[in-house]
Each structure stands twice: as C-alpha cells, then as structure tokens.
Amino acid sequence: MAELEQRLAVLSPHVYDGVPLSVVARQAGVPLRTARRWLAAYRAAGAVGLSRVGRADRGGRRLPAELVQLVEGLALRRPPPRIAEVHRRVVEIANERALTPPSYQSVRRIVQGLDRGLLSLAHRGPDSYRDDFELVLRREAAHANDIWQADHTQLDVMVLDESGSPARPWLTAIVDDQSRAVAGYTVFLGEPTAVQTALALRQAIWRKTDPQWPVCGIPATLYADHGANFTSAHIARVCADLKVQLIHSTPGNPRGRGKGERFFGTVTTELLPTVPGHIPPGNHGKPVTTPTYTLSQLDSAVGAWITGTYHQRTHPETGQTPVQRWSAGEWLPRMPDSIEQLDLLLLTVATPRKIQRDGIHLHGLRYFSLTLAAYVGEPVTIRYDPRDLAEIRVYHQDQFLCRAVAPDIAAASISMQDLQAARNQRRRELRQHLSARRSLVDLLAHPATASPAASAESVRAASRSSEPVEAEPPLKLYREN
Secondary structure: OHHHHHHHHHHHHHHHHOOOHHHHHHHHOOOHHHHHHHHHHHHHHHHHHHOOOOOOOOOOOOOOHHHHHHHHHHHOOOOOOOHHHHHHHHHHHHHHOOOOOOOHHHHHHHHHOOOHHHHHHHHHOHHHHHHHHOOOOOOOOOOOOOEEEEEEEEOOEOEEOOOOOEEOOEEEEEEEOOOOOEEEEEEEOOOOOHHHHHHHHHHHHOOOOOOOOOOOOOOOEEEEOOOOOOOOHHHHHHHHHOOOEEEEOOOOOOOOOHHHHHHHHHHHHHHHHHOOOEOOOOOOOOOOOOOOOEHHHHHHHHHHHHHHOHHHOOOOOOOOOHHHHHHOOOOOOOOOOOHHHHHHHHOOOEEEEEOEOOEEEEOOEEEEOHHHHHHOOOEEEEEEEOOEEEEEEEEEOOEEEEEEEOHHHOOOOOOHHHHHHHHHHHHHHHHHHHHHHHHHHHHHHOHHHOOHHHHHHHHHHHHHHHOOOOOOOOOOOOOOO
C-alpha cells in the first residue's frame, strides 16, 4: 500500500496538473523509463496497475510435477516418514530417471505445504480427520426443555458397596441443552441399564422438593448415545407415551453431546477431588485416599454440589447461572398428569406380590395402607425406587391402587444399598458369635489338645461374646432430595 501511494504521488502532477513527465520524473528521482511504465499501467488499469506484480511462480515449485507428486505420495505413507527419509528416496528415484534431484529444503517445503486435513486422514485415519477437521453444525436449543442430553460416565472415585468392598460407581446425568442445568441424575454400581436411565428421567421430569432445584417437565427431545440402555424398547416406549422425540447419536461418534460431556468434566475436576477415595488422572484406577463414602453418601454429595454450586454460578458460555437461564421467561413446563402415571411408565423395578393380612412384605419390610384392606389375598404389582424404600406404589390389574409405606422407616428414606449393608453387618456379627461359641465347645470337649494359653484366650473370647451387648444406636437414615 505504501508503494502504491508513492507511485501515485509521483504521477499526480503530470496526470492532474499537466506537468511534463520528464520534469516529474527528474524531481522525484525516478528514471524516465520507469515513470513511463508506471503511467502506462495507470492508464490501463487505474491504481491497481501501479501495484507491484509478484512473480508468477512465487510460492510455487519449480520441480517437475512428477517429483512433486512423488514427494507428496511418500510423505502421506503410514507410519509418517521423516523428511530426511523422503528426501533420500526421492533423490534415488530422480537419479534412476535422469532427473535433477531436489534439495532437502525443496522436499521439506513440499511436505510442510501439504494440507493438514490430508495429513490427518493419511496418518491417523478417518476418525481423527472427522473429529479435528470436519465442519460441525453446532446445535443450540431454542428454549429450556427443548432438548435434554442424557449420558453415563464412570466416576474417578471409589465407594464402599453393600459388603464394604471398594467399588467404582457410575453417574447418569440429564442436562438441559439451552440452560446447561442438570434436570436429573442417578449414581449407581454396575453397568448402565435402562433402570438407571429411567430413575434419572423420573427425577428429571417430576418436581423436586428442593426449592433451589426448579428444573422439571417433559422435554421435547431427548438426545442420547447409542448404548443398549438408551436404545432399549422400554425407553423408546416411555418417550413415545410422553410424546418425547428420542434421538440417538451416531455409534462411536460422541459429537453433539458436548454439553453433557463438559458437565462430567466439571464433576471430575471439581467435585471428585474433594471426595474420599478419589482416583487422580494417570493413577491406574487406584485411589489416593481410603474410600469411606457409601453410594448413598456420594449420591447426597453430588446432589448438594449440583444445587449449591453448579446451578448457582455463572456459566462462561451463557453469561447466566443455569437456574436463571432455565427459569427465564414466562413459560410453564409440560408435566405428566400425576407421579403415579410417571412411575407406571418409568419404574421398571416391578415385583409381583400378594396382599397379606398385615400388609405387603418386601425386602424384609412391611408396607401398609388402609386401601389394602379391601384387597387381602389379591395379587398386585409393586413398583418402587431402589434409592428410597420408605414407600412403594401398588398397582392392581395395571391400575394404580395406592401408596403403601413401611412404618419402621416412614419418617425417613432408606436405599436398597443401605438396607443390604445393614443386613451384611448383622450377618458378620452373627458369624463372630457363632465362631466364638464353636471355639468354646471344642475347648471344653477336647481340653487335652489345647494349650493353656489358647484355652484361657478361648474362654475369655467366649465369655466376651456371651456378655450382654450394649444396644447400638439405631441406623441413621437420610432423606434423599
């Protein structure tokens, strides 16, 4: 641009004021021949004609096309060769064909000029090229509850299972695409199943008891991966009954579920390092601290972090907190007619039972409701949430009959994992007492085979086991919000 302005300044007195070109050239210190060439270019093409025209072969290659194609073909081989290897091979072939061999710099310039997408496709395959170079149309939901994303991840933490052994849990989360708010989640042990997906959906759709968690309603679209739990006939039937469009991502291609993946990444980097039993990256599945949380405690920690931290801070992309963005505008979420209708669709833990005179027996607990009085002896189907055994829902001939509660735990909620853990603890205590009794019997029946020290210790152990055991405090129960 500076060069163009300089040439225009030289020619302006001649073009606009009629000053002879020779005088203009002499005053500017420009050869007359050069000034004439500039003037001819200006009259032919205007100001553009005064711009310096580069060489036609600038940036190009003066090597024969055959050698250029040879260099490119060798550079695109798998595994990727070094430039020195390509140069040596090209020189050999050029000498065989009586061609002028290229220099190392020429070969290097050709290789470095190759399209990066072409190199990715050649060296790392179509998947790498797709993830790094294919154009992506980023989808953005028009409003809250327009699109929900559902996904699973195995958490980088260890918890204690029912038997007290360390186990690595999973997390299912349902994230609202437009607001980034978490609509529902579930934490569980074992591989993901349609049951876990249904539990997360149930929590996502129905109203929460926590006023800090207003997200609820039936989404227009549920976007999930192509796992067997999401492609099950049960989930498809639920979405059809709720008039929800179910969309699966391409198998092996996670693109499009980025918002859910980013939420999992936030959980991994912010919440899990504060939990006992955390597994840091690169630690080969080994926790750095001793696991002490049960599954229920981890569930409570995840819920408290979502409602108290994640939902309350400004999201960097939206500029609002997830709760503010979800609640913005005057709109009402589409809701099912009743929680019973939703449970009939979602809760797949269905167990046949017969109503007894004292209620319904399930998992060693007794459930009772006055409505059951008219159905004693009748077969019914029980549906329940494994995370809360305080209440069950009773269906008679596929029609909702009533809710029945367990009087012993009606004031709280207890999960299936808590119940199983309490049973296992009781079995261990009984086995200890049984072992002590048997040791005492063996000692008394065969006193000659036991040493005096062992006999004394056995007697003390047996006497300790026969002493009255101080009553333990009742099992602490926590309500799951």
